Amino acid sequence: MTFSLEHTSKETATKARAGVIKTEHGMIHTPIFMPVGTAATVKGVFHRDLVEQVGAEIILGNTYHLYLRPGLEVLEQAGGLHKFASWNRPVLTDSGGFQVFSLASNRKLTEEGCRFSSHIDGSKHWFTPENVIDTQRVIGADIMMAFDECPPGTAEFRYAEKSLSLTCRWLERCFERYHQTEPKYGHYQSLFPIVQGCTYPDLRIRAAEFAKQFDADGYAIGGLAVGEPAPVMYDMIEVVNAILPEERPRYLMGVGTPVNILEAIDRGVDMFDCVMPTRNGRNGMLFSWNGIINIRNKKWQYDFSPIDEQSDCFVDRTYSKAYLRHLTIAGEMLAAQIASLHNLAFYLQLVREARKQIMAGTFKPWKEQMVQQLSNRL
Numbered sequence: 001m002t003f004s005l006e007h008t009s010k011e012t013a014t015k016a017r018a019g020v021i022k023t024e025h026g027m028i029h030t031p032i033f034m035p036v037g038t039a040a041t042v043k044g045v046f047h048r049d050l051v052e053q054v055g056a057e058i059i060l061g062n063t064y065h066l067y068l069r070p071g072l073e074v075l076e077q078a079g080g081l082h083k084f085a086s087w088n089r090p091v092l093t094d095s096g097g098f099q100v101f102s103l104a105s106n107r108k109l110t111e112e113g114c115r116f117s118s119h120i121d122g123s124k125h126w127f128t129p130e131n132v133i134d135t136q137r138v139i140g141a142d143i144m145m146a147f148d149e150c151p152p153g154t155a156e157f158r159y160a161e162k163s164l165s166l167t168c169r170w171l172e173r174c175f176e177r178y179h180q181t182e183p184k185y186g187h188y189q190s191l192f193p194i195v196q197g198c199t200y201p202d203l204r205i206r207a208a209e210f211a212k213q214f215d216a217d218g219y220a221i222g223g224l225a226v227g228e229p230a231p232v233m234y235d236m237i238e239v240v241n242a243i244l245p246e247e248r249p250r251y252l253m254g255v256g257t258p259v260n261i262l263e264a265i266d267r268g269v270d271m272f273d274c275v276m277p278t279r280n281g282r283n284g285m286l287f288s289w290n291g292i293i294n295i296r297n298k299k300w301q302y303d304f305s306p307i308d309e310q311s312d313c314f315v316d317r318t319y320s321k322a323y324l325r326h327l328t329i330a331g332e333m334l335a336a337q338i339a340s341l342h343n344l345a346f347y348l349q350l351v352r353e354a355r356k357q358i359m360a361g362t363f364k365p366w367k368e369q370m371v372q373q374l375s376n377r378l
Contacts, residue, residue, distance in 0.1 A: 001023050001142070001143070001218075003022075003217070003218065003247065003248055004022075005246070005247065007358055007359050010361060011361060011364045012364070014363060014364045015241065015267050015268035016265050016266055017358065018358045018359055021218075021270075025088060025089055026090055027057070028057045029352075030355070031265045031354055031355055031358075032058065032270065032271055032272070032351055033273070033348055034059055034060045034092060034271065034273040035054065035273075035344050036060045036062075036273055036274065036278065037059045037061050038061070038062045038275070039066065040085045042278065043340065044278070044282070044336050045278075045340055045344065047087055053312075053345055054345050056089070056348060058089060058090040058091065058142075059089070060091070061081055061093045061139060062093065062096065063093050063096035063136055064099035064100060064103070066081070066139055067125075069120065072138045072139075075138055080138070080139060081093075081141065082140055082185075090143070091140070091141045092141055092144075092145075092251075092271075093139055093143070093144055093145065095136075095145040095148060096132060096147070097132075097145075097148045098150045098222070100116050100127055101149060102150075105117045111166070112128055113127050113128030113129065113170075128173075129171075130174075133177040133191070134181065136189070137184055137189065140187070141189060142190065143189070143190045143218065144178075144191045145192055146170070146171050146174040146175070146191060146193050148171070148194045148196055148222060149166055149196070150196065150226065151196070153199060153224070153225075153228035153232075154227050163196065164197050164198075164207055167207070171194075171214070174191065175214055190218060192217065192219055193214055193216055194220045194221075195220065195244070198223060198228075199232050199236060201236070204236050204239045207240075208243035211244075212244060216248065218248050218251060218271075219251070221240050221251065221252050222253045225260065226254075230263075233255075233260070234264070237264055237268075241269070246268075249271055250269050250271065251269070251270065251272075252264050252271070252272055257276065259374050259375060261350065261351065262354065262374075263371070265354050265363075266363070266364070266367055276343075277346070277347050278340040281339030281342065281343040282340065284335075286307070286308075286339060288308050288310075289346075289373065290376060291375065291376025292376065292377050294377075295339070300321040300325040301325060303320065303325075304322050306320060306321075307319055307321055307324055311345055312349070315341050315342055319338060324339065353366075354366075354367070
């Protein structure tokens, strides 16, 4: 995997940049948003539409969920996730650490790893830095994540420091296993460290300095948007990005709203993922250039205008707000599909426009205007 910076903003008080990540499954133009395909699917969206309507260049798969179902044997016999899911573009997998610590019940954390119970059937499982690397090798992701512990955003310093020390020791073991193993399906796989440290600048600095020594293909920033105020999240991004190498991509995990993404791009982040476009879409929340729409509101009952006249996605030009409201209120499956596709298309359109503004040298004023606009409740 290679990363080349095409443009670093020369504007005052912004670290926004545009680049290109090259993988053996294709190119990724940054800044980029990655739709979340938790269980080998972006919920309710055909791969054809991810490519043709959304413009997705990379999707995310979840190690925890894929390990449990369909399981490693199925994935390996299929030839990896790309072939299993018929997706021929890049894939990034998270380590499963966040899910182990947030979804799994009866988990037990030790120096060796984490024992947990499946949220599906209660069966017992064991994740270690070594077998998480092995699992991601089987999945076949182009970009893999190191195994970490993700403490809550409100964690006390003592707990956060202890957690970070464990994550750093696990990171060493992840890279040792990574260098001992080879890809299973003939394409190169990168391994990104995850920088933790909660909301404490000195811990974030320590984590970023420690991760930097591995000279990785890229770096992830984890443990944000997990309960801390947004300004604190932005501060932590600035602290970490001041240390991480400029010539490598930076990935902010699990973030976030359109405003969060623009603010993070402003601070030098290149890659994003979040379930918000699809999850919130399934519940009737639409993101648009003019602000946030709750399509359940009665005000849309007789609004026969297109869902989003500024979008190139076919659902936005084909269906009206009134029709989508009807489907949503009626609980029709098509409502979730339309809303999910709309939101994903908007997110990708947003980062493409951000990239264009960075290249033109006009990102900062554009971003300030968009932050106000996107926060409107329509």
